[in-house]
Amino acid sequence: MTADVFLFWFLAIVTLAGGLTTIMITNPIYSALSLAFTMVGVSALFVTLNAYFLAGVQLIVYAGAVTVLFVMVLMMFDLKHEVTAFTRGKISGMVKSGIVAVLAGILVGSISLTTDIFSKSGAAPEAVIGGDTTKELGKVLFSKYIFGFEALGILLLMVAIGAVALARSKGGTHAKQ
Amino acid sequence: MGHDIFEITINAIKLIVCFLIIVQAVPVLVWAERRGSAFIQNRLGPNRIGPLGLLQLAADAVKFFFKEEFAPANAVKFLYYAAPIFALIPATVAFAAIPLGAPVQWNEHIFRLQGYEINVGIVFILAVSSLAPYSILMAGWGSGNKYALMGALRASAQVISYELALGLSIVGMIMTYGTFNLSEMIQAQQAPLSYSLLGFTLPLNFLPAWGIFYQPLGAILFFAASFAESNRLPFDLAEGEAELVAGFHVEYGGFKMLLFFIGEYGHMIVASALMVLFYFGGYVIPGIPMETLNQWALEHAPDANFASLLAGLITLVCFLVKVVVFLWIFIQVRWTLPRFRYDQLMDLGWKTMLPWALFNTILTATLIYVAHL
Numbered sequence: 197m198t199a200d201v202f203l204f205w206f207l208a209i210v211t212l213a214g215g216l217t218t219i220m221i222t223n224p225i226y227s228a229l230s231l232a233f234t235m236v237g238v239s240a241l242f243v244t245l246n247a248y249f250l251a252g253v254q255l256i257v258y259a260g261a262v263t264v265l266f267v268m269v270l271m272m273f274d275l276k277h278e279v280t281a282f283t284r285g286k287i288s289g290m291v292k293s294g295i296v297a298v299l300a301g302i303l304v305g306s307i308s309l310t311t312d313i314f315s316k317s318g319a320a321p322e323a324v325i326g327g328d329t330t331k332e333l334g335k336v337l338f339s340k341y342i343f344g345f346e347a348l349g350i351l352l353l354m355v356a357i358g359a360v361a362l363a364r365s366k367g368g369t370h371a372k373q
Numbered sequence: 374m375g376h377d378i379f380e381i382t383i384n385a386i387k388l389i390v391c392f393l394i395i396v397q398a399v400p401v402l403v404w405a406e407r408r409g410s411a412f413i414q415n416r417l418g419p420n421r422i423g424p425l426g427l428l429q430l431a432a433d434a435v436k437f438f439f440k441e442e443f444a445p446a447n448a449v450k451f452l453y454y455a456a457p458i459f460a461l462i463p464a465t466v467a468f469a470a471i472p473l474g475a476p477v478q479w480n481e482h483i484f485r486l487q488g489y490e491i492n493v494g495i496v497f498i499l500a501v502s503s504l505a506p507y508s509i510l511m512a513g514w515g516s517g518n519k520y521a522l523m524g525a526l527r528a529s530a531q532v533i534s535y536e537l538a539l540g541l542s543i544v545g546m547i548m549t550y551g552t553f554n555l556s557e558m559i560q561a562q563q564a565p566l567s568y569s570l571l572g573f574t575l576p577l578n579f580l581p582a583w584g585i586f587y588q589p590l591g592a593i594l595f596f597a598a599s600f601a602e603s604n605r606l607p608f609d610l611a612e613g614e615a616e617l618v619a620g621f622h623v624e625y626g627g628f629k630m631l632l633f634f635i636g637e638y639g640h641m642i643v644a645s646a647l648m649v650l651f652y653f654g655g656y657v658i659p660g661i662p663m664e665t666l667n668q669w670a671l672e673h674a675p676d677a678n679f680a681s682l683l684a685g686l687i688t689l690v691c692f693l694v695k696v697v698v699f700l701w702i703f704i705q706v707r708w709t710l711p712r713f714r715y716d717q718l719m720d721l722g723w724k725t726m727l728p729w730a731l732f733n734t735i736l737t738a739t740l741i742y743v744a745h746l
Contacts, residue, residue, distance in 0.1 A: 225452075225514060232507060239500070249553070252496030256540070260503025261533060264510070268529055271514050271522060330493060330553060 203244055211237030224273075228266045235259035249330040380482050384489075391469040391488040399638045400430035402700060409701070410708045440627030447517025448624065456512035457625065457632035463505045464639025467498045471646045472556050474656045474689035475663060478681040485556070486656075486685055494555040495547065498647065499540055502602065506532050508636065509621050516624035524620025527610050527715065534722040535601035535608075541730035542594035545737035546651050549587050558584075559655030563662055570744050581659050584652040590733045592652040594726055599648070601722065603640035606707040610715055645699035649692065656692035663688075 214234035221227050235258040242251035337345055404419070404427060411418025419426040444453055469488025477484045491497045506529035513525020547553060550561045566580040577586075585592045601608040612620035622633045649655060657663060667684050674680035713721065 229507070229511070232504075236504075248491065248493040249496055252493055252500040255500035256496070256503050256536075260500065260506075260536065264506045264529060264533055267507070267510050268526060271510065271526065 200244065204241075207237055207240050207244065211241060224270050225267065228263060228270050231266065232259050232263040235263060247329060249333060380484075383482075383484055387484070387486075388469060388488050392465050395465050395468050395639045395642060396635060398642060399635045400434065402638050402641070402704075403433075403634070404430050405701070406704045406707070409704050413705070413708045434631070437628045437631050442627065445517055445624045449515045449517065452511045452515030453517075453624075454515075454629075456508050456515055457629040457636075459508035459511060460505075460633050460636030461639070462508075463502050464636055464643050467501045467643045468639065468646065470494050470497050470501075470555070471643070471650065472559065472656065473646075473692050474685045474687075475666075476556075477685040479678050486689055490556070493553040495543060495553045498643070499536075499543075502640070502643065503536055505602070505636075505640070508633075512625070512633070513621040516621070518624050520618050521621050521623050524612060524623065528604055528621055531601055531608060531610055531718060531722070532604070534719060535598045535726070538594060538722060538726040538730050539598035539602060541727065541734055542591045542598060543651065544730075544734045545588050545591045546584055548734075548737050548741055549584070555650055555655075558650065559657060562654045563657050570740070571746075581654055581657070583654045583659075588652065588733070588737070590729065591737075592648075594730050594733065595651065596644075596648055598726060599640075599644035600703070600706070601718075603637055603644055603703075605637070605641065605703060607710040607713050608718060609712060610718055641700060641703050642696065645696045645703065646692075648699050649695040653695055656688040658688070658691045 211234055214230045214237055217230040218227050218234060221230065235254060239251040239254040239259065242248075242254060407429075408418040408420075408426065419429040422428040422432050444450055470491050471494075472485060472487040472490075474486035477486065509525050509528045509532070513522045513528075516522075546558075550558050552558060552561070562582050562584060564582045565576070565578040566582045566586055567574055567576040567578070569575070580586060600606075604612075612618075612622075622630055625633065658666065663684075666687065667680070670680040670684040670687070671677065674683050
């Protein structure tokens, strides 16, 4: 077993364990913290694929900003009642598992229908080893995929404005007089 | 990590040394801070133990080791004990990616004076430091104390807010030099300064091409934001003594408290090192290009290996001197400025520094576009 293979399996198992802990543990704080741990694991997996820039951005955006906000908000709640309300019931548990299975099926199906990564015939694309992929990434992002990129930016802007509008109209410290 | 045993060994030792630099610099910094603050306030400071009071910190460390081990009754034990350890990680891991001196060529091996060379060094350092709020939040929540939780929420909200301004203030720098690689950035700052725009060239040969001359606004924003990132005055809302006792580490004592200390000073060291790297030419001695230094080292060392080692050590000393200057500014500012109010802090971050950082980015992009027309 070479170092790369060992690293991949180690990181994959650790990341999956983090992900499973996120959805199976009952304490929301631990759940959010293991979500952050999963993000770090995914970022490390990006590093093994030589996608250093993506790894860094993954850490900055998801682990460093989004999940920190989750943890912060969770810490302000009194969580004792919701722990019991959330984990009761066998039938609802089965419904939840079923929904997850359907979602996973839809995901795998849509990926296999739109791309050919599951067919073994096509050779893997030429990997850029040790090179600087940041420049290529930027060029592709701002030329070929510019529409999707800008559309996502507008979507995020709309979400931010919507959140501010909702927060101001429904009471709270910054409500309109 | 390397091709043969010799290289692997040296590289492994380098990682340990990088960690030890952070940990061992802290007592010296604490001493400098206490003595410095004492002189600023017209006192003497700790001066009894050892020459100039230098052994005071060793005595303190011994005392911290032998303090009683306790956890508060309401604490979440796992988070309470994990938080101080996590406080060490961001600063030490980020510091290892910073080039401290010119690479040393020893026979066929090239050793860089840094823990590891990463091609997207800036992104890596930003990414690792962005994990800092977790240890604060874990400490605040795990202590089971209202003041600790409030301090943690304040501190992490502040760190997250200023991360944006911090990241955006470097973007201008990245665009100017066109690289994420810290070593390449230092290479680019060696030449003499000259501005060229629209065919006009203004040579200022007596100055080096340091980043601060190209990005003065970015440098100010970056330095201010790094104060907030390391929770130092004037941004140390995390520990407003009057209202929050000591903030997120109010329940910590002994060596656990010291670990938070090391984390905070580690952030300071990383911020100062980045300031030197981005805006003050890194490890290169101002006015002396690397070629001249290498030539001088060749004349004064027995062979090429030792000459390279000598040049590396000289650049290391130069880098450390520059870093120490910024560390002293950190300390001086702490004992000069008062603390912000919380709404002032948020206003400064979101309504002042973020727009100026955006403006700096757009201005730099426009200037680069015009210059390349």
